[in-house]
Every structure is written in C-alpha cells, then in structure tokens.
Amino acid sequence: MIMEMEKHKLQAAKKYIDSVYESVKQRNAHEPEFLQAVQEIFHSLLPVLVKNPKYKENGILERIVEPERMISFRVPWVDDNGKVRVNRGFRVQFNGTLGPYKGGLRFHPSVNASIIKFLGFEQIFKNALTGQAIGGGKGGADFDPKGKSDAEIMRFTQSFMTELSKYIGSGIDVPAGDIGVGAREIGYMFGQYRRIAGHYDSGVLTGKGIGYGGSLGRTEATGYGLIYFVNEMLKDKGMDFEGQTVVVSGSGNVSIYAIEKAQEYGAKVVACSDSNGYIYDENGICLETLKQLKEVERARICEYINEHPHAKYFEGSQNIWTIPCDIALPCATQNELDKQAAETLVANGVKAVGEGANMPTTHDAAEVFLKNEILYAPGKASNAGGVAVSALEMAQNSSRIAWSLEKVDTELKKIMVDIYRSSVQASEEYGMKGNLVAGANIAGFTKVADAMIVQGVI
Structure with missing residues (x-):
C-alpha cells in the first residue's frame, strides 16, 4: 500500500512538471536556450516535488519560469564614419525574491531574448547558492565590440545606458559585466548613469574600477x-x-x-x-x-x-x-x-x-x-564566484569601506566551499548522491521557492 502511494506521488509530480514544461514550450517556442535551461532545472526537481507538495500548491514552477519583467529597447549610435547604427538592448529582471536583481550585461552578436532569458533564469539559482541577498537578472545587446574603436564603444555604451538607467538602481537592479563587457564598458556606463541621475551612486553597477568604488579581486x-x-x-x-x-x-x-x-x-x-x-x-x-x-x-x-x-x-x-x-x-x-x-x-x-x-x-x-x-x-555552482564578489562589492559600496584583497579572496573561497557543500548535501538528501547538477539545482531552487511562498502570490 505504501509503495502504491509513493508511486502515485511520483507519477503526480512528474505529470505536474511535464504539464508546466509543455506550457513553457508553447509560450516560448522560439527560445531554445531558455527552454534548455528550464528543462535542465525541471529534470532535477522530481524528488523535491514528491517530498514537498507545497511547491505545486503554491504554483512555484508556473511563477518561477516567468520573468517579473522583460525589457527590450533600441540602442542607436553613430560609428566613426558618421553612419547611424541601431542595436537591440535587453534586460530581464527575472526574480527579485531574495534581493535586488543581479546579473551581468553581455555584448555579443548572438544576444537575443532567448539567451538573455536563459542567463537570467540560471542567475536566479546561482545567486541563491551564494547565500547573499541578490535576485536573478541579466541583460545585454547584440552589439559586437570586436574591431570597434574606443570612441565607438563609448558612444554605444552611453546610448545603451541612457535607456537602461530607467530600470536600475542600487536597491532595484545592479548589472555587472559579462562577455564583451569589461572595465572599459562598465566605466563608460557608470559615467553615463551618473550624468543622467545627477548624483553619485556607486552601488548601481559592479565590476567598477578600483578608483571609483570597485572591489579588489573582482576581476579574478x-x-x-x-x-x-x-x-x-x-x-x-x-x-x-x-x-x-x-x-x-x-x-x-x-x-x-x-x-x-x-x-x-x-x-x-x-x-x-x-x-x-x-x-x-x-x-x-x-x-x-x-x-x-x-x-x-x-x-x-x-x-x-x-x-x-x-x-x-x-x-x-x-x-x-x-x-x-x-x-x-x-x-x-x-x-x-x-x-x-x-x-x-x-x-x-x-x-x-x-x-x-x-x-x-x-x-x-x-x-x-x-x-x-x-x-x-555545473556552472550555476562552480562559476558563481563572479556574482559572489559582485555582491561583496555591493556590501563595500553600502558601507563606504574598501576591503583588502586578502579579505575578498578569503570570503570568495568560503562562499565557493559553502556552495559545494550545500550542493552535495542537497544531492544526498534527495537520493542523488554524487550528482552535483541535481544538488545545485535543488539547493538553489528550494531557497528561492521557500521565500516565494512566504512572500505570497506576487
């Protein structure tokens, strides 16, 4: 009888996962990268949903796959030959349950809505794993910085930030760098934000230069x-x-x-x-x-x-x-x-x-x-060091105190060890010992899902 009940729970959980995923496929049919990211997470959650029906009862899967906000905008700029160029910019504010949206900006020709959503979705769980108060977001543009002059990079990033500035802030959304966005691009964007805002807000971007609010150890x-x-x-x-x-x-x-x-x-x-x-x-x-x-x-x-x-x-x-x-x-x-x-x-x-x-x-x-x-x-666990130190940069900006490289590195190492241990623990708790993919997915998901339940249906 007990075995039959367990089998029934398993089938019911699988049916629920499959139904939500089919809905996601229908609504995002032309976004393969995003669908891949959702499928990879869902694949790990079967034992979690069997053990914790509260996640189904509160519609967590249906809510967590839908961005809280998806912003798309044009980015006009003028190249060195005087020709007007237009790119497309994006920012997805995917889930702010644990704190301000946090995630990098990617400048690459391949950038589209699917890639930004997949990256933002992954960022939810990665950020949760760090143990810090940051939500999941991501952004970027289909702009290729390769072969561009510094002046072209500056004009593009200033135009990009002119629109992005409407949606970010130290307590709202804190972007950082990613592929194609390094110290040069962050510097230009920070300057443009300061110009538009009319005040100095060191916490609006991370990955900044050391001389204006950046953190030692962020590059590494x-x-x-x-x-x-x-x-x-x-x-x-x-x-x-x-x-x-x-x-x-x-x-x-x-x-x-x-x-x-x-x-x-x-x-x-x-x-x-x-x-x-x-x-x-x-x-x-x-x-x-x-x-x-x-x-x-x-x-x-x-x-x-x-x-x-x-x-x-x-x-x-x-x-x-x-x-x-x-x-x-x-x-x-x-x-x-x-x-x-x-x-x-x-x-x-x-x-x-x-x-x-x-x-x-x-x-x-x-x-x-x-x-x-x-x-x-898996990346959502093993490459979380960047966003972890970005959050440490936010902490330094808030306190107006700059930490030593040794302190940042010590904190980083502790965070990465903690992520590894929590992933191992989750994999063992749910019968997937040795599977760090499942462990990381489960550890990140349960932290966000529990907070979503407490905060109500929003």
Whole structure:
C-alpha cells in the first residue's frame, strides 16, 4: 500500500512538471536556450516535488519560469564614419525574491531574448547558492565590440545606458559585466548613469574600477572561484590540481584567472582558445603572454605562437576537447561542449569537468559525464564566484569601506566551499548522491521557492 502511494506521488509530480514544461514550450517556442535551461532545472526537481507538495500548491514552477519583467529597447549610435547604427538592448529582471536583481550585461552578436532569458533564469539559482541577498537578472545587446574603436564603444555604451538607467538602481537592479563587457564598458556606463541621475551612486553597477568604488579581486573572482570549487570536488576524492594536465576553453576574464589559479595549485594548463581557434602549448600556457595579448592588446589567440613558436595553433575552437587532459574547464560560452566532445574527453581519461561559463555543456554531454562517474561541476555552482564578489562589492559600496584583497579572496573561497557543500548535501538528501547538477539545482531552487511562498502570490 505504501509503495502504491509513493508511486502515485511520483507519477503526480512528474505529470505536474511535464504539464508546466509543455506550457513553457508553447509560450516560448522560439527560445531554445531558455527552454534548455528550464528543462535542465525541471529534470532535477522530481524528488523535491514528491517530498514537498507545497511547491505545486503554491504554483512555484508556473511563477518561477516567468520573468517579473522583460525589457527590450533600441540602442542607436553613430560609428566613426558618421553612419547611424541601431542595436537591440535587453534586460530581464527575472526574480527579485531574495534581493535586488543581479546579473551581468553581455555584448555579443548572438544576444537575443532567448539567451538573455536563459542567463537570467540560471542567475536566479546561482545567486541563491551564494547565500547573499541578490535576485536573478541579466541583460545585454547584440552589439559586437570586436574591431570597434574606443570612441565607438563609448558612444554605444552611453546610448545603451541612457535607456537602461530607467530600470536600475542600487536597491532595484545592479548589472555587472559579462562577455564583451569589461572595465572599459562598465566605466563608460557608470559615467553615463551618473550624468543622467545627477548624483553619485556607486552601488548601481559592479565590476567598477578600483578608483571609483570597485572591489579588489573582482576581476579574478569567477576564474578563481571555479578553481576553488573544483578543488573541493577533487579533495573529496583524495585528489588535487598538483601535476594534473588541464585544458581551459576561452581566453577571456574567466579563463585567464582560472588558468592563473590552476597553475598556482600546481596544474599544467596546456590549451586555451578564442572564437577562431585554440593554442596547444605542451610546456604549459605562458600566462604573461596570454594576459598581454588579451587584456592589453585585445589580440587574437593565434598571435601567441609569435612569442612561443614551439606552441601550435589550430583553427576551430570546438576541437580543443580532443586534447587529452585530466581536468577540462569549459569557460567560453553556452553549449560549447557537446555529446561527441564529452565522449572524446571520457575516452581520453578525463577525471573532472568544471564549468566556468554559463551552461557550456549540453544536456547530452552532461549525461555522458554523469553516466561515466566523471566529477562534474555545473556552472550555476562552480562559476558563481563572479556574482559572489559582485555582491561583496555591493556590501563595500553600502558601507563606504574598501576591503583588502586578502579579505575578498578569503570570503570568495568560503562562499565557493559553502556552495559545494550545500550542493552535495542537497544531492544526498534527495537520493542523488554524487550528482552535483541535481544538488545545485535543488539547493538553489528550494531557497528561492521557500521565500516565494512566504512572500505570497506576487
């Protein structure tokens, strides 16, 4: 009789999840990235809904998949030739249950409503995992900063902020940087916001320069946080980074500082990439050269071999996952690591995979890692270091006190260890021991869902 009751609860929970997801599919039929993110979360929640019917009774799934606010706007600007250009800007304020909306701004030609919604949806749970009082949001524009002059970047970002400024504030929505948005872009946007608002509000953006309210350690935070998380995962299995061969995709902010911390921990990082291709350096990536190329010259990765002729450059960044390695760290962009790449990594003996980007691994690829019992750190947990230190920057802005680098780094490491432990605990509590994807999803979801119930149907 008890078994029949449990079976009935299981079937009822699955039916509820399927029905909500079908509704989401119908209402967002042309948004594949967003649907993928929703499906990935829902896939983990079956045991949660069996054990806690309150989430169904309060319509949590129906509410949590719908943004509280989705803003789309045009961004007109003039290029250096005097030609008027028009891009499309976005901001999704997805869920403010736990605090002000928090999430980066992405400038990339691929940006559309689906990508912004997927990123904002992921941000809800990632931010909840940090334990800080921040809600989930995201934004950006289909603008490509590559090849643009500083003057063009300034004119575009000023136009973008002119519209965005109507919807943000230190107690409302606090954007930060993401792909295509670094210190330069944040600086221009902060200046334009100050000009429009008519006052100085250091807490309206994070990722600012140190001289005007930024936090030490913010630049390194996502990459360092990834390594701190993966290191905890390795330690639980009696391993660490010492002597491990590592492949890191991407060569932006996250990748550079993941490489830096992995090397500090004794790893040999042999490859990294950009959107054109990847470099392989059997002696280990020279971080000084990489930083000069990417942070100073804003050059392509292929130029690395000019300084290190023994290294090799290959066209096609996707093929980076054919390089045998002990630890793979996808840090470039969404869905960069597919099922075939995952199978190749497993065949080549990979021990651990840690996501530094947002949803860089397809669902099928993640299943390959889980099926083969590869240590696998999902992005909403392992790349939360950036937003964690952004929230620490908000705390410093509120108190008008700047913390030391050591204090920020200590707090970051503690947060990443806590995220790992809460993910492990949730996976064990709901019968999914060892599955950090499920653990992170469940830990983030239950924190937000419980707060949504307390706050009523809004």
